[in-house]
Amino acid sequence: MPRAKLTVRIPDGHWIRDVSTTYPDAAFRVSSVLPGPDVVVGVLELTAPKPVPILAAIDEREAVRNLELLWTREGTALFQVETSNPSLLAPIRRAGVPMETPFAVEDGAVTWELTTSADRLSALSDTLEENAIAYRIEYVHDVGAGPAGRLLTDRQREVFLTALERGYYDVPRETTLTAISSHLEISKSTCSDVLHRAEGSIARWFAAEYVGRRER
Structure with a gap:
């Protein structure tokens, strides 16, 4: 069973892509996520020199239905967000690949580490390519296999x-x-x-x- 790491460019128009590219020094860590067909709820940790203006920019996005600040300290904020745009997770849902957290988002790209079957990993690659979503495979390791199989x-x-x-x-x-x-x-x-x-x-x-x- 392969374990893979992918870096995926987030499609244009997604709130976290727009915010993370506007604030390239900001780093998001998605600690938990509840995906659905029409809405996604997630808990994210934001690390940035000044997180408050970034939170305000997120709250202003049209797709963001609700933002709740859970705690904040200098340079870090933990918040829960509900968004009506599930496109970031749509390829994973379509391919039937289990979502693993935490995962990182920086400067318009998301990094996923996934453990799934070879067929589902191939289906995920196909889905990304069909939707013209740029991605890079950092590695693929076949769990339990030697280096040649990874x-x-x-x-x-x-x-x-x-x-x-x-x-x-x-x-x-x-x-x-x-x-x-x-x-x-x-x-x-x-x-x-x-x-x-x-x-x-x-x-x-x-x-x-x-x-x-x-x-x-």
């Missing part, structure tokens, strides 16, 4: 191995992205994106495993 999602592994087996990495190349995407029955842009993410995961693993080891 690098890629099932879909990334399929695309990468297909490219490898068909000679995409040979010199000279024996195939093209167009041919690979046609074989896998996916678009060329999707094939390129998935392959690029797989290559990035492999490169980061190699750098951490071998380059980092040589420097120690």
